[in-house]
Amino acid sequence: MLLYRASLPLSRSTLKYVTGVVRRHRARLDGKDRALPPGMQALMVLVYLRKGETFAELGAGFGVSTTTAWRYVNETVELLAARSPKLAQALRKAVEDGLLYLVLDGTLIPIDRVAADRPFYSGKHRKHGMNLQVIATPSGEIVWVSGALPGAVHDLKATRIWGLLRALEATGLLVLADKGYNGAGEPLFTPYKGRNKPEHLKNANRSHARLRSPGERANAQFKSGRILRKLRCCPHRAGHLAKAIHVLQARETHAN
Incomplete structure (x- = not known):
């Protein structure tokens, strides 16, 4: 050795x-x-x-x-x-901090599964994994991370499972999300869908993307912990690992 x-x-x-x-x-x-x-x-x-x-x-x-x-x-x-903030606590702090809006985004934590494990297969990402929902500030700081759901669960369904829509609506804040959340209604604001959109709708989508992109980069922070680049332990541990990494990243930010 x-x-x-x-x-x-x-x-x-x-x-x-x-x-x-x-x-x-x-x-x-x-x-x-x-x-x-x-x-x-x-x-x-x-x-x-x-x-x-x-x-x-x-x-x-x-x-x-x-x-x-x-x-x-x-x-x-x-x-x-266990020290990761609960949803109500995290959103209350976001309101107290005077944030103008929040960004909601889903991320897939790849797992080491075989093709037969269909519940874990994400058609969006074309790989097996676990679905995490992440709320971030406009600057890309993680506010809250959910537990893990099988990759086959759609982002919109995940928001309902975790009770996100009602909790976010209660804050009174705007929440930006990508097209995967279309149909959720308020408080989520998603890009306009469809081809051959008029120019003013295209401009609106560009503005939406510019405001949303820093917050969406928050998901990349989890991958700085290599353990989540491809999970080889029990898939359902992805949520615990993500929450632990979130706590440590918050400590690092505070230390700097």
């Missing part, structure tokens, strides 16, 4: 935050000795989320078994995901 030194593009304050989360969790348990101290468990989880290493690779790198690495990572991801 060859070992090497590596680095993570994360601040020390983020490591300190995750270490505190792990330490407080352990204090609530029976206090048994662990194979790794809280700081090393926190670092292992950051490596997993950021670099997407397998549990076998993590175990070898941190000197623990594959099973222990799996248990430590899943434990900490659950703790972080």
Whole structure:
């Protein structure tokens, strides 16, 4: 086994935050000795989320078994995901921050599935994955991320499952979304559909796209955590992983 030194593009304050989360969790348990101290468990989880290493690779790198690495990572991801803001809380803060509008967009987290797994197949993206709904600010900062649904679920159906339309309407804010949400009605504003549109409708769609695009780039932030570039664990863990990454990204933004 060859070992090497590596680095993570994360601040020390983020490591300190995750270490505190792990330490407080352990204090609530029976206090048994662990194979790794809280700081090393926190670092292992950051490596997993950021670099997407397998549990076998993590175990070898941190000197623990594959099973222990799996248990430590899943434990900490659950703790972080629980700190992700709930929908009502996130929207209330958006209103308090005086945002002019929000951007709603769906993203697909690719998964390692076979062709027979039709419920996970997204016809829009032509691949297997899990559907996540993301609300972002006009500048591209993530406000809220949903749990995971099979990729075959349409974005518009996902908004109804998560109760987004009613919650967004209650804020009084404008919400921009792409053509996949056509038919939702207020408070969503979507581009005009159809071919050979008159010029004023084309101009309206261009303006809509310019306002929407920074917010839609928020989805790319999840892919900075390589673990979500192609998920090889249980597909239904995609939501927990995305929420954990959201919490860490918010910490990084605050630290900078």
